[in-house]
Amino acid sequence: MSFDRIAPVYDTLSRLVYGKSMVASQRHFLAAISSHATVLIIGGGTGWIVQELFAVNSTCSVVYVEASQEMIRQTEKKIKPKDASRIRFVWSEEIPVGAVYDCIITNFFLDLFSExxxxxxxHQIKNILKEDGCWIVTDFVDEGRWWQKILLKSMYIFFRTLSKIEATSLPPWRLQLEREGLRRKASQKFYHGFIESSLYVHVHKPLT
Ligand SMILES: C[S@@+](CC[C@H](N)C(=O)[O-])C[C@H]1O[C@@H](n2cnc3c(N)ncnc32)[C@H](O)[C@@H]1O
Structure with missing residues (x-):
């Protein structure tokens, strides 16, 4: 899978199709991230999300894991010198292990994979989220409407051709998060219900 080729036009394309919903949905829960939080962003794309995050939170720090070198290059260009020490880039396709985070952001990331x-x-991401930590997930949801099915089909054909993503359809990510024991604390729909941004919490289960 590679988003290198599409990186220079990714934002233009996605905003052409989804307009302001792309930014509005991903921006929605950023203000809920606490001061001094350690934030892991996986598959963050061209990096405008970091600009948005730093604009509302002046003390958090970010680990930015991206599989595309070109996406990382675009993100680096957006970081102001004064914020450079607040972000660390990791060029990888793997979920990082070793550290745990206060908050994790995966936007339009889970939809790239088979169920x-x-x-x-x-499962891997939950294991690196602190107890009581938050996980912001923004992604498409299939509510069964005809136009959603057409859009999903077209997007999967497009991204399978250009970026060689493995998925052929949307994984049931909401159900999968629930099965992992993540609790949905809040949620907001965008683009006539086709895009959902949710704030999940890794609830601490006391030993019985
Ligand atoms: C559909 S784009 C979404 C980009 C961004 N989150 C947005 O909504 O604008 C998916 C991003 O995930 C990255 N990606 C794909 N597989 C990945 C992996 N295994 N680990 C980290 N990043 C990955 C791609 O390079 C791409 O930038």
């Missing part, structure tokens, strides 16, 4: 692989990744 099984999305499930594996959700």
């Amino acid at each position: 099984q692989h999305a499930s594996n990744r959700i």
Whole structure:
């Protein structure tokens, strides 16, 4: 899978189709991230999300894991020198292990994977989210409407051709997160219900 080729036009394309919903949905819960939080962004794309995050939170720090070198290059260009020490880039396709985070952001990331692989990744991500930490997930939801099915089909054909993504359809990410024990604290729909941004919490279960 590679988003290198599409990186220079990714934002223009996505905003052409989804207009302001692309930014509005991903911006929605950023203000809920606490001061001094350690934030992991996986598959963040061209990096405008970091600008948005730093604009509302002047003390958090970010680890930015991206599989595309070109996406990382575009993100680096957007970071102001004064914020350079607040972000660390990791060029990788793997979910990082070792550290745990106060908040994790995966926007339009889980939809790239088959149901099984999305499930594996959700499990891995939960394991690096602190207890009571938050996970912001923004992605498409299939409510069964005809136009949503057409859009989903077209997007999967497009991204499978250009970026060689493995998925052929949307994994049931909401169900998968629930199965992992993540609790949905809040949620907001965009683009006539086709895009959902949700704030999940890794609830601490006391030993019985
Ligand atoms: C559909 S784009 C979404 C970009 C961004 N989140 C947005 O909504 O504008 C998916 C992004 O995930 C990255 N990606 C794909 N597989 C990845 C992986 N295994 N680990 C990290 N990033 C990955 C791609 O390079 C791409 O930038």
